[in-house]
Amino acid sequence: MRELNGKVAAITGGGSGLGRELALCCAARGMKLVLGDVDEKGMQETLRLVEQAHPGTESASMRLDVSSLEQVQAFADLCKSRFGSAHVVFNNAGVSVGGPAWENTVADWEWVMGVNLYGVAWGVKVFTPMLIAQGEGHIVNTASAAGWLNGPSMAIYNVTKHSVVALSETLALDLRDAGANVGVTCLCPAFFPTAIHESARNRPADKAETVQLSGEKAAMRSEMIKQAVEKGKISAAEIAEMTMKAVEEDRFYVFPHNKIPHLIRMRADAAARQGEVFDSMNPQ
Ligand SMILES: NC(=O)c1ccc[n+]([C@@H]2O[C@H](COP(=O)([O-])OP(=O)(O)OC[C@H]3O[C@@H](n4cnc5c(N)ncnc54)[C@H](O)[C@@H]3O)[C@@H](O)[C@H]2O)c1
Numbered sequence: 001m002r003e004l005n006g007k008v009a010a011i012t013g014g015g016s017g018l019g020r021e022l023a024l025c026c027a028a029r030g031m032k033l034v035l036g037d038v039d040e041k042g043m044q045e046t047l048r049l050v051e052q053a054h055p056g057t058e059s060a061s062m063r064l065d066v067s068s069l070e071q072v073q074a075f076a077d078l079c080k081s082r083f084g085s086a087h088v089v090f091n092n093a094g095v096s097v098g099g100p101a102w103e104n105t106v107a108d109w110e111w112v113m114g115v116n117l118y119g120v121a122w123g124v125k126v127f128t129p130m131l132i133a134q135g136e137g138h139i140v141n142t143a144s145a146a147g148w149l150n151g152p153s154m155a156i157y158n159v160t161k162h163s164v165v166a167l168s169e170t171l172a173l174d175l176r177d178a179g180a181n182v183g184v185t186c187l188c189p190a191f192f193p194t195a196i197h198e199s200a201r202n203r204p205a206d207k208a209e210t211v212q213l214s215g216e217k218a219a220m221r222s223e224m225i226k227q228a229v230e231k232g233k234i235s236a237a238e239i240a241e242m243t244m245k246a247v248e249e250d251r252f253y254v255f256p257h258n259k260i261p262h263l264i265r266m267r268a269d270a271a272a273r274q275g276e277v278f279d280s281m282n283p284q
Pocket of ligand 1: 012013014015016017018019036037038039042064065066067092093094095115142143144145188189190191192193194195196197198199202229232
């Protein structure tokens with residue numbers, strides 16, 4: 001979509017990190033905002049920053065748990081009732097939990113799959129018919145480099161992000177088959193500084209039972225991930241801007257970190273050799 005001025009952006013996870021920066025980028029382009037997040041205070045802060053940087057931006061927000069199809073439907077209904085529609089839909093909310101797969105609890109699986117996979121699936125299910133019917137629109141799914149490369153101690157997260165890549169690619173192919181004027185972008189960043197490593201802050205009480213990481217190796221892995229997020233060299237603001245350019249240029253893949261496509265090629269080579277598992281933290 002070349003012209004975004006006056007159009008409506010629906011952003012999940014708009015109360016923090018990348019979602020907040022996407023909101024600022026959309027407002028900078030004259031878009032109206034509809035934010036959804038379980039963190040209502042975070043969304044109010046995003047809207048305060050938007051008003052400060054781009055006074056007069058029209059906006060709406062609601063408490064939204066993306067793992068609920070009914071709530072995602074209510075989010076789309078809010079876009080319609082407030083602004084008549086949505087044009088660019090950012091399925092961006094995401095959470096993370098560490099641990100080896102065999103130690104993760106059922107609640108770990110249900111929580112992360114619910115937000116990262118079903119959250120995106122419901123966003124696609126609810127919004128795509130609206131975009132097809134109005135004859136224009138764009139869907140941005142936030143996947144991750146973890147949608148291609150599997151670092152240790154992130155089994156559930158990796159599974160969900162691979163799924164988001166698969167869902168996004170298939171969605172783009174099906175929209176092409178349908179002759180729909182609806183673009184898709186699949187965003188695949190490596191680590192960048194946000195509050196993602198503190199995801200448990202917004203974890204629901206009924207899915208509270210989590211893995212008890214024990215031993216030096218687990219502590220080391222957990223610290224490595226925290227450091228990688230905090231020391232990420234590309235900011236959420238830069239990634240948001242790259243994402244907006246991809247929407248404007250109707251590009252599907254976005255890899256903000258140059259080394260990722262190279263590592264994906266190395267992983268494909270390792271798979272073709274049919275030998276040892278590929279270790280993206282220690283690539284050979
Ligand atoms: N930060 C990174 O290193 C990194 C790397 C690759 C991909 N990503 C992805 O970027 C996206 C944004 O994450 P971030 O890094 O900005 O983290 P963040 O924690 O700063 O923001 C995530 C937002 O999602 C919200 N959220 C959590 N559960 C929700 C739910 N059930 N329904 C609605 N909203 C919910 C949180 O309240 C928070 O505002 C995620 O999909 C994440 O997986 C992040």
